[in-house]
Amino acid sequence: MSAVLDETTATLEASVLEPPKDREGRQRGRRGRSRGGGPTRRTTGDWVVLLVAIVLGFLIAVPFLMILINSFKSPADYSTSGPLTLPTSLYFDGIVAFWERVDFPQKLGNSIFISGLVAVFAVALSMFNAFALGIGRVKGRLWIVVIILLANMLPQEVLLYPLYFMFKEVGLYDSQWAVIIIFTVIQSAFGTYLLASVYGTFPKELLEAASLDGASRWQILWRVVYPISRPTLSVLLIFFFIWTWNEFLIPLTFLVSNDTQTVPVAITVLQGDRLMDVTTTSASALLGLIPTLVFFLIFQRTLTRGITAGAVK
Structure with a gap:
């Protein structure tokens, strides 16, 4: 009799101490098994x-x-x-030849410097613009977004001569800051278009509650909007970095000096007029691919979280 009482007491203690979520999950599992549920079989379409x-x-x-x-x-x-x-x-002579011929560490540093600053500046500018358009509700926001979208659709070849003339006049030609400014504007145009549509559906209750608590516009942006939209901003940061890293035409046009060139521009040094070393070119492409691959692997979890954010409420 005492053994039965001890067993009953232990069962009651376990049920009380067990977290509610665990009990609910266990009950759902029992109901699923009682209904004959099991692992879902793949259909022909799935295969x-x-x-x-x-x-x-x-x-x-x-x-x-x-x-x-x-x-x-x-x-x-x-x-x-x-x-x-x-x-x-x-x-390994192809890798060594490319490394020494173009001074690869310098080109790698230039690409990281340009791509990193463009990603940070473009994300910040996109967030400020989208906050004004999507939450601030400025007049003519629809036309502004349409103009930004149309400007983002222009091919880079159309922009080369105006940009060349502009930066030549201000003395920024053959400067990395010229490329940083250009790509910051180009990438932020896409980021503004994307974030403006996201911020347009932002919960008004949160904004009204923050305003009633006395929060300013800056505090609403920094303490309410930014923490919620951080996954989306992280995805934009990763994309802007990779897109800027792979750019070729504008860096080739504006970075003339050997000390300011990026990795994609340095690869073209190996291609002659009538002769091209395929193995050395492949080695250069491999060295140019490894940094972006490492960057993607480091931020893969951030990218996955940002893409799936909001999918499940």
């Missing part, structure tokens, strides 16, 4: 989608695999076996 995704992923990965393979091939090995075979022996 087709999975197969298509694998094929697309393989096609996307093929160029990167070719760059990786040919980066460690000698020119003789490439000429005899072609670009699709594995190297017979590891060849």
